[in-house]
Amino acid sequence: MTVRVKVCGTTSVHDAVLSAQAGADALGFIFAPVSKRLVTPQVAREAGLNVGPVVARVGVFLGQGLDEVLRTAEAARVSAVQLHGPLPGLYVRQVAAYYPVLRVVRPADLAAEAGMWRDEPGVTLMLDAPEPGGGVPLDWAALRDVFPRGAWLAGGLGPANVAAAMQALNPAGVDAVSRLEASPGVKDPALVREFVRAARSS
Numbered sequence: 393m394t395v396r397v398k399v400c401g402t403t404s405v406h407d408a409v410l411s412a413q414a415g416a417d418a419l420g421f422i423f424a425p426v427s428k429r430l431v432t433p434q435v436a437r438e439a440g441l442n443v444g445p446v447v448a449r450v451g452v453f454l455g456q457g458l459d460e461v462l463r464t465a466e467a468a469r470v471s472a473v474q475l476h477g478p479l480p481g482l483y484v485r486q487v488a489a490y491y492p493v494l495r496v497v498r499p500a501d502l503a504a505e506a507g508m509w510r511d512e513p514g515v516t517l518m519l520d521a522p523e524p525g526g527g528v529p530l531d532w533a534a535l536r537d538v539f540p541r542g543a544w545l546a547g548g549l550g551p552a553n554v555a556a557a558m559q560a561l562n563p564a565g566v567d568a569v570s571r572l573e574a575s576p577g578v579k580d581p582a583l584v585r586e587f588v589r590a591a592r593s594s
């Protein structure tokens with residue numbers, strides 16, 4: 393199975409084009425106000441118009457109301473939505489009625505969430521560290537026996553460790569932000585290219 397590669401925390405058209413040219417399958421746009429990588433829906437929309445017809449644009453949310461999520465996703469013209477934080481199942485289903493959902497869970501919540509979304513093709517699980525965007529890798533060895541088939545992996549991934557993470561867990565997709573930056577919200581071109589290359593060749 394070919395791994396999907398998502399480069400998150402895109403805050404400019406320039407960095408969107410850079411990541412797309414590096415070969416990313418998906419770009420993440422963070423709309424959570426707490427983030428150092430906060431982007432406006434207008435910039436995300438403009439970025440999406442500059443990366444061609446194939447690259448997915450994922451709107452990232454943390455602890456925001458349903459109305460805000462749906463309005464922002466529409467304004468930004470994203471193609472998928474990534475949901476962090478504790479959320480009722482009904483909320484996730486309501487978003488999934490409009491957008492494919494990447495449901496982000498911490499290892500502690502994996503068993504419950506995996507059971508909830510096993511038969512819902514519109515919801516894909518992503519495992520991440522408890523502190524999103526913190527650059528801290530998960531304990532891959534501890535997850536080896538429980539990592540769900542088809543799930544994505546995030547948490548402290550970068551050029552130097554993505555191959556080992558893939559070897560340990562065989563995720564369907566990998567996602568990274570802080571280890572690809574020159575400064576918060578600004579991509580380091582070499583790190584982005586090397587991350588995509590390392591994931592592709594693993």
Ligand SMILES: O=C(O)c1ccccc1N[C@@H]1O[C@H](COP(=O)(O)O)[C@@H](O)[C@H]1O
Nearest residue numbers: 400427524525527546547548568569570
């Ligand atoms: O990066 C952020 O600032 C952020 C804020 C709120 C929700 C999600 C955020 N980022 C997500 O964090 C993971 C991995 O980040 P890292 O590679 O460990 O720095 C990824 O899913 C981002 O989309």
